[in-house]
Amino acid sequence: MPRTIPENSVGIVTPQRLHFDEPLMLRSGKSIASYDLMVETYGMLNAARSNAILICHALSGDHHAAGYHSETDAKPGWWDNCIGPGKPIDTNKFFVVCLNNLGGCAGSTGPTSMNPETGTWYGPDFPVVTVRDWVNSQARLMDRLGISQWAAIIGGSLGGMQVMRWSISYPERLRHAIMIAVAPKLSAQNIAFNEVARQSITADPHFHNGRYLEHGTYPKKGVMLARMVGHITYLSDSAMRDKFGKNAEELPSDAIKSNFGRDMRTGKLSFGLDVDFQVESYLHYQGERFSERFDANTYLLMTKALDYFDPTVDYDGDLSKAFENSQCRFLLMSFSSDWRFPPERTREIVDALLKARKPVSYLEIDADQGHDAFLLPVPRYMQALTTYLARVSDEVNA
Amino acid sequence: MRADLDIIQHWIAPGSRVLDLGCGDGSLLEYLKRTKGVSDTGLEIDERKIHACLEKGVNVLQQDLNKSLTNFCDKSFDTVLLTQTLQAVSYPDVLMDEMLRIGRNVIVTFPNFGNWRSRWYLTFKGRMPVSNFMPYQWYDTPNIHFCTVRDFDALCRERQINVITRTVVDHKHQGSWMIRLWPNLLGETAIYHLSR
Numbered sequence: 001m002p003r004t005i006p007e008n009s010v011g012i013v014t015p016q017r018l019h020f021d022e023p024l025m026l027r028s029g030k031s032i033a034s035y036d037l038m039v040e041t042y043g044m045l046n047a048a049r050s051n052a053i054l055i056c057h058a059l060s061g062d063h064h065a066a067g068y069h070s071e072t073d074a075k076p077g078w079w080d081n082c083i084g085p086g087k088p089i090d091t092n093k094f095f096v097v098c099l100n101n102l103g104g105c106a107g108s109t110g111p112t113s114m115n116p117e118t119g120t121w122y123g124p125d126f127p128v129v130t131v132r133d134w135v136n137s138q139a140r141l142m143d144r145l146g147i148s149q150w151a152a153i154i155g156g157s158l159g160g161m162q163v164m165r166w167s168i169s170y171p172e173r174l175r176h177a178i179m180i181a182v183a184p185k186l187s188a189q190n191i192a193f194n195e196v197a198r199q200s201i202t203a204d205p206h207f208h209n210g211r212y213l214e215h216g217t218y219p220k221k222g223v224m225l226a227r228m229v230g231h232i233t234y235l236s237d238s239a240m241r242d243k244f245g246k247n248a249e250e251l252p253s254d255a256i257k258s259n260f261g262r263d264m265r266t267g268k269l270s271f272g273l274d275v276d277f278q279v280e281s282y283l284h285y286q287g288e289r290f291s292e293r294f295d296a297n298t299y300l301l302m303t304k305a306l307d308y309f310d311p312t313v314d315y316d317g318d319l320s321k322a323f324e325n326s327q328c329r330f331l332l333m334s335f336s337s338d339w340r341f342p343p344e345r346t347r348e349i350v351d352a353l354l355k356a357r358k359p360v361s362y363l364e365i366d367a368d369q370g371h372d373a374f375l376l377p378v379p380r381y382m383q384a385l386t387t388y389l390a391r392v393s394d395e396v397n398a
Numbered sequence: 399m400r401a402d403l404d405i406i407q408h409w410i411a412p413g414s415r416v417l418d419l420g421c422g423d424g425s426l427l428e429y430l431k432r433t434k435g436v437s438d439t440g441l442e443i444d445e446r447k448i449h450a451c452l453e454k455g456v457n458v459l460q461q462d463l464n465k466s467l468t469n470f471c472d473k474s475f476d477t478v479l480l481t482q483t484l485q486a487v488s489y490p491d492v493l494m495d496e497m498l499r500i501g502r503n504v505i506v507t508f509p510n511f512g513n514w515r516s517r518w519y520l521t522f523k524g525r526m527p528v529s530n531f532m533p534y535q536w537y538d539t540p541n542i543h544f545c546t547v548r549d550f551d552a553l554c555r556e557r558q559i560n561v562i563t564r565t566v567v568d569h570k571h572q573g574s575w576m577i578r579l580w581p582n583l584l585g586e587t588a589i590y591h592l593s594r
Contacts, residue, residue: 329457350459351469353437357415359437362459380445387452 008066009076010042017107020140024102027308028199030127031308033116037141038063038100038107042083043091051394052147053089054138054174055079055098058156059230060294062106063366065093071353081377088385093393094151102137103301111297112213124210124297131309133156135165136358139173151396152176152389154373156342158302161309164349167326168311176392178251178331178385181338181374181392183345184319184352185310186224190340194303197226201296205282224287226299231286234327236370244278267335319352326353330360331388333381340371353363361388402481402587403429403508407567409505409591410434415477417500419493420461420483424456425428428531432458439475447485464488470500477503482587484508485541491553498559498594507589512546512582531586547582550590563591 005011016039040063045052051115055065057078066083068076083089083096097181100108103126111126118125133164142150153162155163160182167177183190201207210217235243245262263278276280315321330353334346343364353360365381367373410416412434418427421440424447435459440458442448444544444594451458461469462488476500480493485508487493499505509532526536534541545553547566554561564584566577577584 104533110550347469352476353472354439354469357437357474360439360454361457362461362462383449384452387449391453391455 002201005068005071005110007351008086009080010084012071013040013042013064013067013069013077015040015069015107018141020021020137020144021235022140024133024137024140026127026133027130028128031228032127033101033111034138035109036107036113036136037102037109038104039141040064040066040077040098041145042066042096043094045095048395048396049147050149051093051151051393052095052097052142052145054142054150054153054166054199055083055096056138056159057098057101057132058155058157058159058307059299060290061159062104063098063100063108064098064106076281079375080364081375081381082385088382088389089154090386090389090393094389095398096215097141097145097147099138101129101134103298103305105295105298110295111301112295115305121211121213122257122297125299126297127303128308129301130305131161131165132169132307134161135169138162138166139170142173147174150174152178152392154180156180157182157311157371158306161306164311165309167323167328167330169327171327174328174381175395176331176387176388177326178227179326179346179349180333180381181335181341181346181371182332182349184312184348185343186307189344191307194307195253198300198303199230200221200225201300202362206295207296209302218291220291223291223294223296223299223322227287227290227294228283231283233324233340234370234372236339236368238337240279243355244282255263294301319349320355323353323356323358324356326332326356330358331362331384332360333363333365334382335365335371335373335378336375338371402567402589405567406479406481406505406506406507406590407434409503409563410436410477415439415474416477416479417441418479418481419452419467420480421447421456421458421487424451425452425455426479426481428454429519443553445463463493466499467493467496467500470496472499475501477501477505479505481505481507484542485511487543489521490543490545491557493574494553494557494559498592502593503562504592506592507587508526508545508550509541509577510547510582510585511544512548512581512586513586515586516585519581547585547588550588553589554592558594560593561590562593566590 006226018037023033026298061078065079066077074087085092099124100106102109105112111122115122153163160179163177163179201222204219206217207219212218230389269274311322312319332346350362367378368377414436421442425439427440433437434468439464443459443462448458484490499585501518547580566581566588570584
């Protein structure tokens with residue numbers, strides 16, 4: 001039976017694969033001779049071609065940000081709560097563009113694509129791509145779409161880093177930069193978690209130095225483990241307590257009642273190595289599901305892109321110098337319980353913008369959900385986006 | 399527009415950089431941006447007021463001016479504003495120093511506690527003044543550092559703050575010859591233009 005698509009959804013969407021023939025020079029010194037980008041768009045470009053918004057995805061995202069690919073899809077795109085008619089990123093007002101970044105595994109050229117030079121999968125030979133390389137490829141996409149200036153570029157987490165890079169590399173090509181739950185660069189702790197994730201993948205016996213496709217296998221356990229570690233850092237302690245904190249009255253009558261905030265699976269301890277607590281099976285499930293859709297080499301590339309991100313490298317380590325030529329207005333938002341990119345990290349960017357004398361607004365949203373909050377419909381966050389973008393629409397749709 | 403704001407706008411140069419500490423709903427910055435083309439930054443902690451700033455297109459930072467302003471560089475703004483907020487901050491003297499560090503000049507407005515109404519209330523009722531202008535009880539008031547015009551003049555002298563202009567007005571925000579003669583007795587709102 002066909003599902004009913006909600007009225008405020010962009011509905012059924014069809015991604016496009018765009019091919020680019022001009023070689024793309026990468027930050028590493030390598031280059032990609034030609035490549036594909038998977039792209040989805042929502043809404044209509046206005047006559048002045050001034051109402052386009054670019055959405056930059058984070059570590060595990062892709063081009064499918066909103067709507068459904070078919071009537072039987074169980075879930076909509078990853079940011080459907082924010083993109084659609086009447087939603088904060090209002091597709092009645094804006095032409096919204098989202099792409100799968102290079103090195104991804106959702107259709108854009110990446111490790112699971114065929115390498116024309118070898119006739120087999122790129123696998124581990126796919127060059128390390130950086131945020132700067134992604135932004136350069138996004139600028140080419142922009143040219144292809146006939147857009148000379150984005151009304152806004154929006155991204156959370158690693159997506160926010162792309163927004164930052166846009167404002168530095170292409171200052172005249174965006175009006176508004178909206179960065180959510182972002183940091184100017186990773187901390188040692190952030191990199192440490194990424195390294196654990198990478199080690200868990202590369203240590204999987206099915207990894208075969210990244211050539212698992214040629215071996216007809218997949219490092220599923222490693223990817224699961226990587227995702228489990230990552231997932232813990234996306235949630236806050238209190239978010240986990242809420243998720244796994246049933247009241248004692250809700251538990252079976254023979255259950256141990258002392259498990260508030262860390263629900264047991266059966267209410268009884270196994271006194272073995274089986275799963276005792278709900279959070280364990282939750283993490284297993286999350287890891288399992290992720291490992292079914294995500295490529296291990298892509299995961300390694302994405303974490304490297306995060307680790308390498310540092311817009312100050314060309315500016316003597318001074319972030320305010322990096323922003324010197326920026327021409328857009330900035331909106332930054334952080335979440336109180338985010339310990340991956342906590343508010344003080346976002347404020348480092350705000351302070352650099354102040355020092356560079358750039359127009360900036362900053363909100364610290366009270367939210368319990370940790371880093372994940374940037375993907376959730378937190379009311380104050382949604383309201384701020386709605387209000388800010390309504391003004392952007394007035395500017396570009398006048 | 400509040401009448402004290404009408405007075406201070408004349409002290410703000412077109413195209414200048416203005417920082418409004420405790421900017422509220424952003425009305426003043428929006429007005430200054432529209433009429434004088436200033437580049438605006440406001441500080442606010444109240445969520446609803448921050449939202450109102452976004453609605454007006456005013457640049458607003460969620461930051462508590464009681465905590466620290468060290469993220470603002472020396473002389474990075476032409477004018478730093480503090481309107482009707484001085485009496486509610488934790489360390490008014492420290493804040494004054496910070497404002498004079500960040501701004502080339504500073505505009506401060508505050509309610510004058512030396513006004514005859516406050517004196518009358520305290521003298522004859524023997525209780526902390528409550529009025530339309532200061533509608534709080536002593537225990538729930540955000541105004542923890544009331545001062546008089548004379549107190550503020552003394553602070554400026556002690557801290558070597560240069561008073562460019564001092565205007566003291568009544569509740570209709572008009573200055574008469576009587577107020578000029580007895581500002582600390584008759585004035586309700588004090589408006590200072592300062593530098594260092």
